Amino acid sequence: VSVYVTVNILIGDSELSALEAYLKDLERIGVDAIIVQDLAVAKLAQRVAPKLHLHGSTQMTAATLDAVRFYESLGFTRVVLARELSLAEIEHICKNCTAEIEVFVHGALCVCYSGQCLMSSFIGGRSGNRGACAQPCRLPYELLDSLGTSLLPKHEAYLLSPKDLNYSEYMNELVAAGVTSFKVEGRMKKVSYVRQVIGTYRHILDTAHIDSTDADALASGFNRGFSTDYLTDHVGKSMMTVVAPNNQGKLIGKAEVKKGQVHLYLTEPIEKGSLLKVMQASGSITYYQIDQNWSLVNEKHFVGKPDEGFAAGQVFLASTPKSQKQRGLQDFSAKLEVHGYLSINTDREQPCTNLTFVLNDGRTVTVSNEFEPVYANNKPTSLEKVTDQVGRLGNTLFTLASMSIPKGPYMWPASVLNALRRDAVESLETLLITDHETAWAELAVEPQDMSSMVAKGKVQYSEPMVSARVDELEAVKAAIDGGAKKIIFGGDRLQRKPYELSIYEQVAKLCKDHNVLCVFATPRVVKDDEVKAYMNTLKAIVEAKPDSISIHVPQALLWLRDLGYTGAIEADTGLNIFNGSALQVWEDLHMSSIAPSLELTLTQLVSLQKSTNLPLEVMVHGYTEMMISEYCAIASFV
Missing domain, CATH: 3.20.20 (TIM Barrel)
Incomplete structure (x- = not known):
């Protein structure tokens, strides 16, 4: 494992x-x-x-x-x-x-x-x-x-x-x-x-x-x-819990109200003590504790009257007294079986005792103890005694499947058997780790020097400035009129509605005419079926010759490389840069500036700034998207 x-x-x-x-x-x-x-x-x-x-x-x-x-x-x-x-x-x-x-x-x-x-x-x-x-x-x-x-x-x-x-x-x-x-x-x-x-x-x-x-x-x-x-x-309302966010259980029938009585119709037998949950169309939930075995299927079972708190709806089995009968819940042991062999090593000048552990796959370890076994005609150590001492493997990976000892009336103290067991377990654990490291197949994934592939352009920031992140042309004009010295345009849009490609050239020209830095941003999520279309967008961005491109996804580096882009690139908040070491990774990839994680505190931001010569960009005002999702609540429910 x-x-x-x-x-x-x-x-x-x-x-x-x-x-x-x-x-x-x-x-x-x-x-x-x-x-x-x-x-x-x-x-x-x-x-x-x-x-x-x-x-x-x-x-x-x-x-x-x-x-x-x-x-x-x-x-x-x-x-x-x-x-x-x-x-x-x-x-x-x-x-x-x-x-x-x-x-x-x-x-x-x-x-x-x-x-x-x-x-x-x-x-x-x-x-x-x-x-x-x-x-x-x-x-x-x-x-x-x-x-x-x-x-x-x-x-x-x-x-x-x-x-x-x-x-x-x-x-x-x-x-x-x-x-x-x-x-x-x-x-x-x-x-x-x-x-x-x-x-x-x-x-x-x-x-x-x-x-x-x-x-x-x-x-x-x-x-x-x-x-x-x-x-x-097929993303939509059907994937939401809507009515209740907790454990639903297994759908096993329905509850109906007829002639002032509530009856349950079940698709399978249930046992005494089971807890049933009835989910009503209104979203209300009623629980029933069953006080007897119900073996009849698709037959009505009277449970009460509506004025007693009982109601109609879908019936779910929330729990049973024997809820651990399903596949996978049977008792099992993840321990490895070992076969033990106690022997006397007579190859040495001073005989000693060996203990060998053999796994079912044949892997073997042998350990020794300096104790020289002696004959004990009156009270020799029995196989049962050795098995008991060597088999005490409760907190280890192993369980003793069999044990063998030399013939003859030999005696081994419990302390010797315990020491042999501990040494054998340690040796076997070391063997398993070593063998696992050796057998751990090396995948053909070779790290590459990405820094040699990434554009190395830079934007010089001589002093702090106010930048504005906007997504409409009119907002670009308003931000410039308000005194912004840098415009970050584009990126995420609701429902991924694409921009007209001509807008990038318009934004770039507007910024250039007012001596304002122009930066175009990538979205935080681009799926494979959207990459081809987005590459057309990115091509238009590159051709508009912005001062920099701000990336929220790391693969944008590959896309820009493929387009032959040589200008400046900025690391944006979607990359979740949270510490100086992560910042260094992106600095090594020739980022022109860093917009770190929005979750950093002021103290952490100050510390981060001290770790780099790159300018940091921090959001100080405005709405921030809390979530990015394929699911749209508005489209799903309205």
Whole structure:
């Protein structure tokens, strides 16, 4: 089993020293790879723990083939793709890159592109980019018109709360697409949930088939309802929980009101003590605790009257007394079987005792103890005694499958057997780590010197200036009239509505006529099916000859290189530059200026400025997009 450790948060400058020690420890104990968001972590790991493979986290917002290729150039051997990609987009990336590709297939889903969400940080003081998301998307919201009137029924309040991913029915397609690893969201989940889901997906992969037991196992675990909308490219209201953001359970029937009585009609038997949840059309939820076994299917079961609090709606099985019966929940042992052989080494002048451990795959270690066994005709050490002492492997990776001892009435003290056991375990653990490092296949991903490929133009900033980020031509004029000395134009637009290409030349001319710096920005998300069209936009931007181009996505460096651009490039906020080491990565790539993370404090910004000679650009006023999402609440509900 490979071990990957998540180090996928943005790191503060004050934390880098502790991080160095942590990375060294991870390498020392045999961790295979770290999952990374911050390029400072990657840079540090390559220097102090070079045996650790680098895996790009979904927090890196890798949504295109070129994004994966950029991370390949930095030495990443695997990339976890953004959850928002369709099956066709995933396949396109897998078939055209060298790095391994990992895809989320089950569990909680963010409404925003991971790595581009500021909502928790700005309204809750807890940064998702720092691993402390307060999950504001799970809160109720209202959708209002321009007059402040609510456009939706009161019970449709969870507009930003997605259902959980469940790609179990598409595993064969994902395998065929070339996906290397399937990721299940399991952190902060109960052990029973992790066992159940992992066991189910393991069975689906092994059999290349999903059966009703698999589907039931997944539906019976914690879930907010399931969605495949991103994978099938059908994003909309159907992927939202809408009415309730918590555990939904398994749909097993309906509740109906007839003649003043509420009856349940169930599609499967349920046992005494089960908890049923009835979700009404209004969004209200009623729970029933069943006090007897119900074996009849599709027959009515009387539960009460409406005036007693009972209601009609969909019936879900929330829990059962024996909810751990599903596939994957059976007891199992992840321990490795060892076969023990106690022997007397007579090759030495002074005989001693050897203990050999042999794994089922044939790997072997032998350790020695200076104790010379003696005959003990009265109380020799029995096989049962040796097995008991050597088999005390409770807190180790191993379990003793068999034991053999020399013939004859020999005696070994318990202290000798215990010492031999400890030494054998230590030797076997060392062997496993060493063998694993040797067998860990090196991927054909070679880091490249990106700095030689990137434009090296510079914009000179002699003093602080006010810049304005705008997205309309009239706003450009207004900003110049207001005294702005730098215009940052373009980038993200609602629904990705493209600009007329001629507007870039108009903006550039307007800035030049007023002796104002002209900078054009890239969007924070460009998907593969949009790259071709965006390259036409980028070509128009280059031809307009701006003073600089501000990039929110790292793959823009590759696009600009392909267009032959030689001017200045600025690193923008979408790159999540949070510390001096990450800033240095971009400085080495010849950035002309840096707009660091919007989540930095004033103290952190001052410290960051001291670490570089590059000018920093900081947002001081205006609206900031809290989320970037493929999902549109307005289009989905109105």
